[in-house]
Amino acid sequence: MTSLYDEVSPAPAADVPTKRVTINVNGEARTVDVEPRLLLAHLLRQGLKLTGTHTGCDTTSCGTCTVLFDGRPVKSCTMLAVQADGHEVETVEGMSSASELHPVQEGFKQEHGLQCGYCTPGMMLAAKALLERNPDPTEDEVRWALSGNLCRCTGYQNIVKSVLWAAQKMRGQNPEA
Amino acid sequence: MIPAAFEYTKATTVAEALAALQAGGEDAKVLGGGQSLLPVLRLRLNAPSVLVDCSGIDEISGIREEGGKVVIGAGATHHAVMNNALVKSSVPLLAQATATVADPQIRHRGTCGGSMVHADPRADLPPVALALDAEFQIAGSGGQRTVKAAEFFQGPFETSVGPDEILVSVSFPKYDGWSTHYEKFNRTAQAWSIVGVAAAVRMDGGKIAEARIGLTNVGGTPMRASAIEQALVGASSLADIEAAAARASDGLAPFADDDADEEFRLHLARVLTKRAVAAASGLK
Numbered sequence: 290m291t292s293l294y295d296e297v298s299p300a301p302a303a304d305v306p307t308k309r310v311t312i313n314v315n316g317e318a319r320t321v322d323v324e325p326r327l328l329l330a331h332l333l334r335q336g337l338k339l340t341g342t343h344t345g346c347d348t349t350s351c352g353t354c355t356v357l358f359d360g361r362p363v364k365s366c367t368m369l370a371v372q373a374d375g376h377e378v379e380t381v382e383g384m385s386s387a388s389e390l391h392p393v394q395e396g397f398k399q400e401h402g403l404q405c406g407y408c409t410p411g412m413m414l415a416a417k418a419l420l421e422r423n424p425d426p427t428e429d430e431v432r433w434a435l436s437g438n439l440c441r442c443t444g445y446q447n448i449v450k451s452v453l454w455a456a457q458k459m460r461g462q463n464p465e466a
Numbered sequence: 467m468i469p470a471a472f473e474y475t476k477a478t479t480v481a482e483a484l485a486a487l488q489a490g491g492e493d494a495k496v497l498g499g500g501q502s503l504l505p506v507l508r509l510r511l512n513a514p515s516v517l518v519d520c521s522g523i524d525e526i527s528g529i530r531e532e533g534g535k536v537v538i539g540a541g542a543t544h545h546a547v548m549n550n551a552l553v554k555s556s557v558p559l560l561a562q563a564t565a566t567v568a569d570p571q572i573r574h575r576g577t578c579g580g581s582m583v584h585a586d587p588r589a590d591l592p593p594v595a596l597a598l599d600a601e602f603q604i605a606g607s608g609g610q611r612t613v614k615a616a617e618f619f620q621g622p623f624e625t626s627v628g629p630d631e632i633l634v635s636v637s638f639p640k641y642d643g644w645s646t647h648y649e650k651f652n653r654t655a656q657a658w659s660i661v662g663v664a665a666a667v668r669m670d671g672g673k674i675a676e677a678r679i680g681l682t683n684v685g686g687t688p689m690r691a692s693a694i695e696q697a698l699v700g701a702s703s704l705a706d707i708e709a710a711a712a713r714a715s716d717g718l719a720p721f722a723d724d725d726a727d728e729e730f731r732l733h734l735a736r737v738l739t740k741r742a743v744a745a746a747s748g749l750k
Contacts, residue, residue: 305471325474325517329509341675347467349505352571361545361574367504368575369497371474373518436655437569 310374314339317379323370330354332370341410345401345439352438355411356380362415381410384417389454393417393455401466402451404442412438416452422460425458428453469507476519480605483520487630488607490516492510496632497521499543502742514540517632526579526634529553531743535601535637540579545570547578559598559646559664560572563590566648569656579633585687587622588658590650592688597664597680600638606631619687623731644668644676649742651734653725659683660725663714665742674701674747684720684735691739698743704750711740 307322309401314337321336333339333356345351354366357379365378384391393413396402403409412435419426426431426434431452432445440448457464475490477483483616487494495514497503498521504566520526520541525705527541529550536556538547546562547553560578567573567581581591582602594600602613604627613626620626627633650662662682667674677698679691697710715732722728744750 305473308474319626324471326469326471326503340515347508349572352569355571358574362571363574364571366508367501367572368476369500369504369519371476372500372521410530429664432655434570437571 308371308374310371311419312370312373312375315379321370325369327370328366329356329368329370329373329378330365332366332373333378336370339380339382342466343407343410345407350439351411352415353408353411355414355438356434357414357418360418360421362418363439367454372424381413384413391417391455392458393420393452395458396451396453396455396464398452400447400454402444404440404444408438408440408460412440412448416455419452420459424450424456426456451458467508467510468714469504470510470513472507472514473516474519475516476689477523479523480525480632483518483523483632484605484607484630487517487632490518492629494518494629496583498541498583499576501568501576502580502584504584515657520632522676522690526632531556532637535697535722536637538578538636540583540633540635541577542579544568544576546576547571548641555597556640559630559648560591560594560638560721562646563594563648563662564651566590566650566659566662578636580616582636583625583627583633584619585619585625585694586622586658587686587688588683589688590648590659590662590682592619593662593664593682595636595638595680595681596688596690597666597678598641599640599678600636602626602636603634604628610634616690622686640670641666644745645748647742647745649738649745651738659730661738663735663738663742664740667743667746669747672702672749673697674743674749677743679714679739679743681714681718681735681739684715684718684731689705689718694739695713701747702749704740704744707743707747707749708740711736711743714739 313321333342343353345353349367356365393416453466473678475486494516497517497519526539528539548561554561600615602618646666650659664680666678676696681689715735720731
């Protein structure tokens with residue numbers, strides 16, 4: 290099956306020089322030659338085959354392409370890959386270890402924080418960044434932190450519960466209590 | 467959507483950026499945080515042949531106090547501005563308006579200077595600059611010049627920054643003893659203003675002694691409501707504010723779009739001016 294974005298050739302235009310960039314992606318240095326116009330989201334998905342980063346609206350509105358750029362959530366569809374040279378990028382693939390889910394991922398599982406799942410990678414990364422800076426957020430703070438991420442299923446109630454579940458777990462409390 | 471091909475140059479100093487703009491000719495564009503430019507390129511509404519990336523120029527990224535003014539480097543992100551202690555204490559109106567810009571992801575990349583130079587008629591920061599008489603420092607091959615906010619915004623998406631110039635910083639005077647409020651109306655948690663009002667007042671003996679009002683998205687540029695500023699002097703109650711704010715729509719000729727028709731925008735100008743001044747002054 291071919292997705293819309295597989296049809297976009299990663300081959301550079303002949304008359305524009307490519308740039309060699311080294312980006313730390315999920316803890317690993319990746320060196321690639323990119324055309325300047327290549328969006329970070331497309332490098333991740335097509336060049337590095339990290340298809341957990343979704344692309345949705347193409348208008349910088351939906352947030353499903355959210356990745357952590359030097360630890361802060363950004364929209365990878367609204368950054369050039371060349372701008373990530375020398376920086377750290379974390380995608381949803383970097384959240385879990387081989388055997389263990391990140392508490393935020395566990396929270397989304399426990400509290401049913403997804404329906405179709407399309408917005409989930411972006412939601413989880415935005416939530417992870419929030420909890421790293423604010424381990425004990427209020428419901429309101431969770432909602433503001435996720436306000437750049439749209440859920441087409443409108444499943445916000447459980448998404449917020451999932452993040453609060455993860456916050457408790459990360460603080461060493463029992464979220465089920 | 468994929469942008470049309472362009473050449474990319476990363477500048478690390480203002481001098482490098484200016485040289486790259488000159489070399490790139492009139493088709494070269496400055497890339498700041500990219501939160502407005504990249505969507506434009508992706509939709510191919512514009513296709514510059516050269517992009518000069520100014521997002522990594524340290525000398526224009528800081529926020530500092532100088533000569534009694536708060537100087538915001540053009541490359542300071544919205545996130546940096548709204549969380550900066552100096553901005554929060556000395557230009558709280560800017561911090562408050564910045565916190566309403568778009569969403570957290572965009573505020574991590576987008577810049578104060580970029581928002582000003584993009585000059586979208588719906589933007590939240592231009593009316594703050596106008597109301598507070600901010601000054602814009604612009605660098606070009608002939609050196610640096612300063613432009614007042616009243617002359618900076620020239621039309622929709624048009625400022626006094628020339629094609630071979632870059633914005634270096636925006637200076638906000640400190641208004642000690644003033645209180646401020648930004649009132650924005652939109653339909654979703656994170657969106658452009660349908661109308662927004664930036665208000666600053668100085669109180670004296672329970673009355674408004676001086677007022678400054680800037681409106682956004684009621685015309686092609688941010689608007690200063692000078693007549694209302696005069697009418698508010700002496701106001702000592704919410705009724706007084708309402709009477710003055712009733713004239714906030716005088717002389718405006720807003721456009722209609724999917725969000726609001728002309729009449730609704732005029733209504734919002736009056737109501738939001740009342741709310742912004744009431745909140746800033748604390749009058750009941």
